[in-house]
Amino acid sequence: MDVFFYIAAVVAIISTVMAISGRNAIHSLLFLILSLLAISVVFYLLNAPFIAALEVIIYAGAIMVLFIFVTMMLNIGIERETEKKWLRPRMWIVPSILAAILLLDLILAVKNIRPVSNGEEPILPKQVGISLFSTYLLGVEIAAILLMAGVIGAYHLGSQKKKVKHRFLEIK
Amino acid sequence: MKYVFIIAGVLLIALTIAAGLIWVERRLLSVWQDRLGPNRVGPFGLGQVIADTIKLFFKEDWVPPFSDKPVFILAPGILMITILLTFAVVPFGPDFYVFDSNIGVLFFLGNSSLGVYSIVLGGWASNNKYSLIGAMRASAQMLTYEVFMGLSLMGVVMMADSFSFCKIVEAQRGGWFFIPQFIGFIVFFIAGIAETHRLPFDIPEAEGELIAGYHSEYSGMKFGMFFVGEYLGITLISALISTLFFGGWLGPSFLPPVFWFLFKTFFFIGVFILLRASLPRPRYDQLMELGWKILLPLALLNLLVTGAILIFLK
Amino acid sequence: MISILRSMWLTFLHVFHKTETVEYPEVKPYLAPRYRGRIVLTRDADNNERCVACYLCAAACPVDCISLQATEGKEGRRYPEFFRINFSRCIFCGFCEEACPTYAIQLIPDFELAEYDRQNMVYEKEHLLISGEGKYHGYNFYKNAGVDMGVKRKGEGDNEEKPVDIKDLLP
Numbered sequence: 001m002d003v004f005f006y007i008a009a010v011v012a013i014i015s016t017v018m019a020i021s022g023r024n025a026i027h028s029l030l031f032l033i034l035s036l037l038a039i040s041v042v043f044y045l046l047n048a049p050f051i052a053a054l055e056v057i058i059y060a061g062a063i064m065v066l067f068i069f070v071t072m073m074l075n076i077g078i079e080r081e082t083e084k085k086w087l088r089p090r091m092w093i094v095p096s097i098l099a100a101i102l103l104l105d106l107i108l109a110v111k112n113i114r115p116v117s118n119g120e121e122p123i124l125p126k127q128v129g130i131s132l133f134s135t136y137l138l139g140v141e142i143a144a145i146l147l148m149a150g151v152i153g154a155y156h157l158g159s160q161k162k163k164v165k166h167r168f169l170e171i172k
Numbered sequence: 173m174k175y176v177f178i179i180a181g182v183l184l185i186a187l188t189i190a191a192g193l194i195w196v197e198r199r200l201l202s203v204w205q206d207r208l209g210p211n212r213v214g215p216f217g218l219g220q221v222i223a224d225t226i227k228l229f230f231k232e233d234w235v236p237p238f239s240d241k242p243v244f245i246l247a248p249g250i251l252m253i254t255i256l257l258t259f260a261v262v263p264f265g266p267d268f269y270v271f272d273s274n275i276g277v278l279f280f281l282g283n284s285s286l287g288v289y290s291i292v293l294g295g296w297a298s299n300n301k302y303s304l305i306g307a308m309r310a311s312a313q314m315l316t317y318e319v320f321m322g323l324s325l326m327g328v329v330m331m332a333d334s335f336s337f338c339k340i341v342e343a344q345r346g347g348w349f350f351i352p353q354f355i356g357f358i359v360f361f362i363a364g365i366a367e368t369h370r371l372p373f374d375i376p377e378a379e380g381e382l383i384a385g386y387h388s389e390y391s392g393m394k395f396g397m398f399f400v401g402e403y404l405g406i407t408l409i410s411a412l413i414s415t416l417f418f419g420g421w422l423g424p425s426f427l428p429p430v431f432w433f434l435f436k437t438f439f440f441i442g443v444f445i446l447l448r449a450s451l452p453r454p455r456y457d458q459l460m461e462l463g464w465k466i467l468l469p470l471a472l473l474n475l476l477v478t479g480a481i482l483i484f485l486k
Numbered sequence: 487m488i489s490i491l492r493s494m495w496l497t498f499l500h501v502f503h504k505t506e507t508v509e510y511p512e513v514k515p516y517l518a519p520r521y522r523g524r525i526v527l528t529r530d531a532d533n534n535e536r537c538v539a540c541y542l543c544a545a546a547c548p549v550d551c552i553s554l555q556a557t558e559g560k561e562g563r564r565y566p567e568f569f570r571i572n573f574s575r576c577i578f579c580g581f582c583e584e585a586c587p588t589y590a591i592q593l594i595p596d597f598e599l600a601e602y603d604r605q606n607m608v609y610e611k612e613h614l615l616i617s618g619e620g621k622y623h624g625y626n627f628y629k630n631a632g633v634d635m636g637v638k639r640k641g642e643g644d645n646e647e648k649p650v651d652i653k654d655l656l657p
Binding site for chain 2: 024026027030033049050052053054056057060061062065066068069072073122124125
């Protein structure tokens with residue numbers, strides 16, 4: 001099982017790097033999807049099949065489709081000069097150093113944390129549901145309120161204004 | 173060794189049905205349109221399947237120079253892979269399944285949501301206005317219908333107390349789920365038509381307005397994969413309807429369970445083709461309205477009532 | 487919802503209907519006598535050509551597929567020297583039949599005109615001319631026309647009055 005884990009992890013890292021450094025927006029998004037799928041495999045191998053399935057359905061299946069949907073409409077298949085300028089190696093130095101420091105931090109932190117689950121028993125949807133609606137009820141409620149605000153905002157943006165019938169009587 | 177045979181059997185059944193549907197659909201449509209249909213090649217025109225396959229193999233496999241090549245080649249493969257993967261969790265019989273996952277239903281939903289990419293990317297990579305419109309329509313339609321496709325299945329999951337297809341079938345020994353979950357069945361059926369973008373919901377390819385939409389630039393076996401993928405999708409949705417709502421392989425024991433499963437599946441394939449023969453295509457905004465304003469509230473209501481009744485009976 | 491189910495049911499009932507189509511090369515479909523198919527030139531009851539080469543058919547033809555050249559026989563009777571129809575251009579509209587004053591050109595119920603060589607689609611007069619009267623039996627243009635062409639004398643037709651004697655004062 002360890003072999004599969006390392007394969008999935010390496011795929012996730014490589015595809016994420018490709019997603020960041022790619023010049024073609026759609027290709028970058030495809031690499032991002034691949035990275036999400038690899039992470040879902042990692043979740044599955046860590047005995048969390050429910051989260052793995054949700055990762056595919058929600059992130060790879062729904063949110064990334066919307067990303068691609070929007071990017072498709074923007075017609076940015078052609079490489080731009082400005083993009084080339086931004087992606088020159090010199091520009092990467094500072095972010096890479098910062099990211100390297102974070103990585104070092106993460107490695108040190110991971111060393112000291114013991115795993116929450118022992119990785120023997122798979123975490124089933126029922127357990128996730130029970131803990132969501134008992135221990136983490138407050139978080140669920142806050143997320144629900146946030147989503148409700150989003151729905152109302154979308155309704156407000158999407159509602160059409162009443163139009164005056166005659167075009168000369170329209171008030172600008 | 174047994175495992176290999178089961179995988180081979182599932183692949184054989186799925187692909188044979190999908191290829192045979194090319195002939196079945198044309199013959200059934202001709203019956204309902206008072207025509208004769210293809211009956212020249214071989215007995216009853218069954219050789220038409222082989223003839224069509226040979227034709228698809230030997231056509232020029234043309235990749236348009238203005239297309240995005242890697243994505244263009246990738247797109248039809250995604251469709252075939254996602255649909256064939258889902259067949260792995262479908263139980264054809266009590267011991268005839270590739271693997272019984274404890275997240276089977278979610279596995280199907282995840283694969284069907286990944287299947288959207290093949291159409292969206294195929295339409296975008298073709299670099300053609302009609303294909304792009306087809307891809308846009310497909311992504312909006314499939315995202316919409318995926319939402320309550322999942323919600324409509326949750327009633328079944330609650331009643332069976334499991335995401336595993338085998339346990340869902342076992343839970344229907346007392347009675348098939350299409351009676352208590354009738355609304356769920358209707359919503360899933362309509363969402364299934366929209367997910368496979370079959371007529372009457374074939375607006376992503378609408379040949380009258382979009383010239384085959386997302387796959388108008390495809391030829392040869394790449395088109396063949398879209399073509400067979402559509403029939404595989406019909407087979408999959410029919411198989412899932414019979415598994416989730418009509419007891420799967422359950423049936424009187426004088427015939428083997430696999431027969432009952434295939435019988436139910438073929439019945440729903442017939443209904444799919446009857447829908448194509450009888451109903452016109454709705455307008456795009458009508459499709460969206462049906463989805464968000466009627467089917468989504470219905471699915472949520474079904475979920476609420478099922479949950480309430482189940483708690484009450486406990 | 488009910489109407490959708492009803493239309494599906496009505497479509498399903500077509501299983502029990504008779505098929506409208508036939509297996510063509512083995513079973514020939516029924517064609518009405520007025521079917522507009524291959525064009526023929528007919529003869530009258532005396533086995534003479536009906537065509538008087540008036541060019542009306544060529545003028546009426548919307549795709550200009552008819553070409554002919556008029557000439558005169560010994561008695562001064564007009565007939566076409568050649569008459570050519572290019573069936574690869576013909577659209578079988580039947581305007582030539584409507585234009586024809588002598589019922590010479592007629593469309594008959596035959597549509598099997600396929601050829602391997604396109605040049606074979608050009609029909610000459612000997613291919614077009616048949617030895618029968620076609621759809622209109624017993625009609626002879628010269629029985630109704632005023633001119634004497636050996637079919638009837640001047641003024642002896644069915645709906646024709648005797649020619650006026652211009653040297654007589656009586657009515």
